[in-house]
Amino acid sequence: MKRTFVISVVAAALLALVPLFIQSPYALHIFILFFIVVALGESWNILGGFAGQYSVGHSAWYGIGAYGAFILLQQKNVAPWFGVWVGVAVAVIVALAVGWITFRLRGPYFVLASIAVAEIIRLLALNWKDLTNGAEGILASDLPPLKLGGTMITDWNSKTPYFYMGLLMAVFCIAVNYVVKGSKLGYYLQAIREDQDAAHSLGIPLTLYKNAALGISAACTALAGSFAAFYVGFIEPQGVFGIDVSIQMVLTCIIGGIGTVSGPIFGALVLVVLTEMLRASLAQAHLLVYGVLVVVVILVMPEGIVGFASQRLRRRKAAAA
């Protein structure tokens, strides 16, 4: 446990040094994408990985976070680092309402409900033109410079500030996962995942804990989603509420190892690298990579990379013992 912590800190520190040595905008861009995918994957992991509630509608929280921050910047000139918290708050409130309604559903029915909810929200965003500009979307106006006290830290004119923001997001979401996993919440969520009735009989109030997981997960997703949206600079309903966004989050965890803290990191690595490698040849069909990956992973390695590796380790330990 201590060792993993030290490795993580060293890794984060090393990553923080990257922009000093690498200036290529494309390379930094790949890093930023990686951080975003990690952050989103870790966010989903809390509900899907720990609690075992596979939501395929998490794009709802991504989009609410993004639209919240964008609308506040656009219409009220609120800087994103303040505006995003409104988006997060709205996302959590909506999530808890949705959770209260849908958590009585089990397994596949819950998956279906989550998809339906995200679709409803997407259609709302599409049709509520006064608020969201509908299908035309919202273009982020120039970001105000980030100032601390009197000194300007960045004016957002290069990739570097996004790099550090992305790194911060990813580290934050990983930290949340780590803290949750070792806490009573983490134990209870995993119990719910493994056997809901057994968990219930051991004194665990199911809906309360599922909602706790959803609330935290939605908050992190909204946060990371807002950042991702600002990095792109433009949002529209399909792009932020579409099922592709949700599927990517699920995939990151499935490939990497569902329910593990480090799983989404490996999943993000695989996803981002493969997608970029094949971007030229696949162009619009880059989701093909996702499709093939899901199929392969489910058939060959449903535990994901980390799950598979720890299984091997256990077997080796057991054989040696």
Next chain:
Amino acid sequence: MTALLELRSVSRYFGGVKANQDVTFSVEPGIVLGLIGPNGAGKTTLFNCITGFYPPSKGDIFFEGARINGLSPDQVCKLGMARTWQKVRPLAKLTVLENTVVGGLCRTRSVPEAREIALQQLRVVGLEKRADVLAGGLPIGERKKLELARVLATQPRMVLLDEVMGGLNARESEEIIQLILDVKRRGLTQVVIEHDMKAIVRTCDRIVVLNSGEMLAEGAPQQVVNDPRVMAAYLGDSGGMKA
């Protein structure tokens, strides 16, 4: 002495099926009550009613004097009544220790404290050396012990054991019998569903017999086991009697 658990005319129907009909008995603190009957007699259904998985269709259930009809399973556990499952339910991807910690967290928010409680219970049931093994990889005997350790970790006043010896060999069954007697010495009250008559006679202070959802007999072990009606109920049905 006021009963710890009291059932008054408890009935449970599923559509037209009368799974339990007019079941009435009480459990004094500190005793071991055996609940026996042929397969399909409604024993597990009764457990499910008592522990809140569904409410009784008729009748009342009292725990420590308070009516608990309609409480949810987690509320029942918090009140101090924990149950094991006929078909064991280990939390497969968690280790033996983690499984038990889940139980221990019932009374505390602190994970280290829950670990202490958990380790203690694992020592009681003899699984402390297997603490880091994944529960899904355990053989049946250890799974049964894990279930017991897990419910004991919730620090209950009363445990409901559903065929905790089912599927075990003679040696494993003997270990469980010793554990039941041990738990009794610690002051916990127990209701035990079992088919093993020898074990029932050795561990139970009183026995309630169910047949087709209704109470057939009640009394001291020797008396009940030799009751001709009880024997007829068992022999007339192939219900696993190992006497």
Next chain:
Amino acid sequence: MAVLIQSILSGVLIGGVYALTGIGLTLIFGVMRVINFAQGELVMVGMYGTFFLFSLLGVDPFLSVVVTMPAMFLLGAVLQRSLINRVLDALPQNQILLTIGMGLVLSNVAMLAFTSDYRILSTSYSSSSVPLGPIRLSTPLIYCFLITVVITAALYWFLVKTDVGHAVRATAQDRDAAQLMGVNVRNMGVLAFGLGSALAGAAGALVAPTYYIYPQVGGAFTLKAFVVVVLGGMGSIIGATLGGVLIGVAESVSGTYFGSGWKDVCVYVIFLLVLLLKPAGLLGKSRM
């Protein structure tokens, strides 16, 4: 009043197609307990197949069903043997993810092969309609409905009157019991998925003249198929038939009175309501 009746009737006509997709989904679920998230993509494949049969060979879409259905059956059988069969014992969530992946592959391969340009299949009668008093009903929709009725009737006949059909229903009711009675349940799985795929393909062929054809069109069909199936009851073919018509009507009426942007919202809201209030659907489960 006439507007309402026209709306309802149009809804019934298109509802038949939703029913077809739903029946396919419910058949697959009934026999294998797998929820096929790629059902809509199979419809999409059917649409493209029909489009190319029409544009390259001049085959009328409603007639080409005869070719499309067997071809889609084969595709379904292949998918079942190579992919679905391997996850029959996996976690339901993993099964869902597998079919989602399958769907992604299908739609993206279509994108690579055909680009995401919208295709339109116009026949000579695409915009004609048949008058019925004050109401006009679209001709393609009428053909669509008639063929749907024929296909559904054939399916019912198959399930109720043939030995193989009985075997399928037995497997859906109790897999183990069916196996003990000598039913080859693995073949039943292939058959079910093949049939489900064929039905989806048929639905695709039937709507090709009235919908835009593009790789992503599958998603909406999948979701709608789910609404149909949940409404009618998972595993119930009669339920899916009724559900399809009901959803068609709901969509049509809400489209007429609230505008086309909101008709989908209406369908999904119905979906959530059913999931919450009567998750077993109108006709419950495991009864085909």
